[in-house]
Amino acid sequence: MDELEDYVEREIPHLRRFAHSLCGSAEEGDDLVQDALERAWRKRHSWRREGSIRGWLFRILYRVFLNSRRARKPAAADVDAESLADPANVRLSPQEARLTADDLRRGLEALPDEQRAAVLLVALEGVSYDEAASMLDVPIGTLRSRLFRGREALRRTMSDVERMPARLRRVK
Amino acid sequence: MTGMEEIEGGRRWKEELLHLYADGLIRRHPDLAATAERLIAEDAEARRMVEDIRAINRTIVETAPLSPDLPLRLREAFRPHKRPVLPRIGHAAAAVAAALVVGFFAGHLIGASSRTSIPEATIAFLTERQSDPGRVAADAAMAGVQAARAVAEADRLEMGRGLPDFSGAGFTLFDVTRTLAGEGQSLVTAQYRNPESGEIVELAMMPMPQMPVPPQKGAEGGGGRIFWSDGLLAYGLKASEGQPDLGALARLASSDGNWMLTASDTSVPAAQTIEAAPVTAPFPAVGAVPSASSDMPQAIEPVLPEEHRRGS
Numbered sequence: 001m002d003e004l005e006d007y008v009e010r011e012i013p014h015l016r017r018f019a020h021s022l023c024g025s026a027e028e029g030d031d032l033v034q035d036a037l038e039r040a041w042r043k044r045h046s047w048r049r050e051g052s053i054r055g056w057l058f059r060i061l062y063r064v065f066l067n068s069r070r071a072r073k074p075a076a077a078d079v080d081a082e083s084l085a086d087p088a089n090v091r092l093s094p095q096e097a098r099l100t101a102d103d104l105r106r107g108l109e110a111l112p113d114e115q116r117a118a119v120l121l122v123a124l125e126g127v128s129y130d131e132a133a134s135m136l137d138v139p140i141g142t143l144r145s146r147l148f149r150g151r152e153a154l155r156r157t158m159s160d161v162e163r164m165p166a167r168l169r170r171v172k
Numbered sequence: 173m174t175g176m177e178e179i180e181g182g183r184r185w186k187e188e189l190l191h192l193y194a195d196g197l198i199r200r201h202p203d204l205a206a207t208a209e210r211l212i213a214e215d216a217e218a219r220r221m222v223e224d225i226r227a228i229n230r231t232i233v234e235t236a237p238l239s240p241d242l243p244l245r246l247r248e249a250f251r252p253h254k255r256p257v258l259p260r261i262g263h264a265a266a267a268v269a270a271a272l273v274v275g276f277f278a279g280h281l282i283g284a285s286s287r288t289s290i291p292e293a294t295i296a297f298l299t300e301r302q303s304d305p306g307r308v309a310a311d312a313a314m315a316g317v318q319a320a321r322a323v324a325e326a327d328r329l330e331m332g333r334g335l336p337d338f339s340g341a342g343f344t345l346f347d348v349t350r351t352l353a354g355e356g357q358s359l360v361t362a363q364y365r366n367p368e369s370g371e372i373v374e375l376a377m378m379p380m381p382q383m384p385v386p387p388q389k390g391a392e393g394g395g396g397r398i399f400w401s402d403g404l405l406a407y408g409l410k411a412s413e414g415q416p417d418l419g420a421l422a423r424l425a426s427s428d429g430n431w432m433l434t435a436s437d438t439s440v441p442a443a444q445t446i447e448a449a450p451v452t453a454p455f456p457a458v459g460a461v462p463s464a465s466s467d468m469p470q471a472i473e474p475v476l477p478e479e480h481r482r483g484s
Contacts, residue, residue: 126196
C-alpha cells in the first residue's frame with residue numbers, strides 16, 4: 001500500500017461518520033463513501049501533497065453527494081432508532097437521549113442538504129469555518145450563512161418539541 | 173454606513189462570535205473569548221443560543237460515533253479496479269451468488285465429506301457481506317441476483333469461451349462441459365491431462381461477483397484441491413489422478429493472458445446458451461488451440477437457445 005492509500009484509509013471512518021449523518025442511513029452513507037473513494041482513486045493525481053487529504057476527500061464526497069441528490073429526491077431516512085442515541089454516551093436518561101436524538105434527526109432531515117452538511121461537518125469534525133468552507137468547496141461567507149441558518153432552524157425545531165408534553169412526542 | 177446597517181452589522185458580528193465561542197474556535201483568542209463571555213453573562217438569549225449550539229453539536233457527535241470497523245468494500249474502494257463495480261443491488265447478489273459458488277465448490281470438490289475447506293478469505297467476504305444490514309432479505313437478494321445476472325452475466329459467460337492454458341506445466345485440455353448449477357449459475361468444468369506423468373486435474377469455474385480471493389489450498393487433504401477467484405470467476409481445481417502441483421497450475425491460470433480460446437464461433441453469445449438447461453455438450457473446439465492435444469474433442473455445434481434451433 002502506498003503512502004496515499006495509507007492516508008486515505010485512515011480517513012475512511014471520518015468519511016463514514018459524516019456520510020451516515022448526511023444521508024440519514026448507514027447503508028446509503030457507505031454507498032456514498034464507496035462512490036467517493038472510487039472517484040478519489042480516479043482523481044488521485046489531482047491531490048496536491050501540500051493539501052489536506054481529509055479536505056480533499058470530503059470535497060469529493062460532498063460533490064458526489066450533491067450529484068446523487070440532484071439525480072433523485074432523497075428517500076425517507078431509515079435510521080435504526082437504536083443507533084440514534086447510545087445511552088452509554090449521554091448524560092440524559094436513555095429515553096430522553098433517544099427523544100432528543102430523534103428530534104434532532106428529524107430536524108436535520110428537514111434542513112436543506114447544504115445547511116445540513118455545514119452543521120454536521122463543523123460538529124463532527126470540529127474544523128474551523130475556513131476548513132469547513134474548503135471541505136465543502138464554498139466561500140467562507142456561504143459556509144457561515146448555511147451553518148447559522150441551519151442551526152437556527154434546528155434550535156426552533158428543538159424548542160418547539162420541548163414545549164410539547166413528553167408523553168405526546170412519540171405519537172406518530 | 174447607516175444606523176440600520178451598523179445595527180445589522182453588529183448583530184451579525186455578535187452572532188458569529190457566539191457561534192465561534194460555542195464551537196470552541198476562539199479559545200486561543202482570549203480577548204474574543206472574554207467578549208463572548210461578557211455577552212453571555214449579560215444576555216440570556218445569547219446564553220441560550222450558546223447552550224443550544226453546544227447541545228446540537230454534542231447530540232450530533234454522540235449519535236454518530238467513529239466506527240473502528242472498516243467494511244471490506246470501502247477498504248478496497250481506493251484501489252485499482254480491474255472491472256466496473258456491480259450495481260448496488262449487486263451487493264445483495266454478491267452474498268447469495270458467492271454462497272452458491274462456495275456451496276457448489278464445497279459440494280462439487282469435497283463430495284460426500286461433511287467437512288468443508290472453504291478459504292478463510294472467502295468466508296470473511298461472505299460474513300462481511302451477509303452481516304451488512306438490509307442485505308439479508310431474501311427477496312432483495314433474489315432481486316439482486318436477477319439484476320446482477322442481467323447486467324454482468326453476459327460478459328462473464330463470454331469468459332466461458334476461454335479456459336486457462338496449463339500447457340506451461342505440461343497439461344493439455346481433453347474435456348470441457350458446461351452445466352447449470354444452483355440458481356442458474358453457469359458452471360464450466362474442464363479436465364486437463366499431463367501425458368508424461370499421467371496426472372489429471374479438473375478445473376471448475378463459475379461466475380463469482382466482486383471479491384478476488386488469492387489461491388488457497390483447501391484445509392482438508394492438503395494439496396488435493398485449491399480455490400481462488402479473480403473477482404470475475406470463481407475457480408476450483410482438484411487432482412483427479414496423481415499429485416499434481418495445484419499451486420503452480422493456479423498461478424498459471426491467474427496469469428494475465430494465459431488463456432486459450434475454446435470456441436471459435438463468436439456469433440452466438442455464450443450467455444444465450446444458458447437458456448438450454450442443463451447444458452452438457454462440450455464447447456466447440458478450435459483448431460488453433462495451442463495446448464490442445466489430439467484427444468481434444470472435435471468441433472461440435474454450439475448449444476443454441478430453442479428459438480435458434482427452430483430457425484435453423
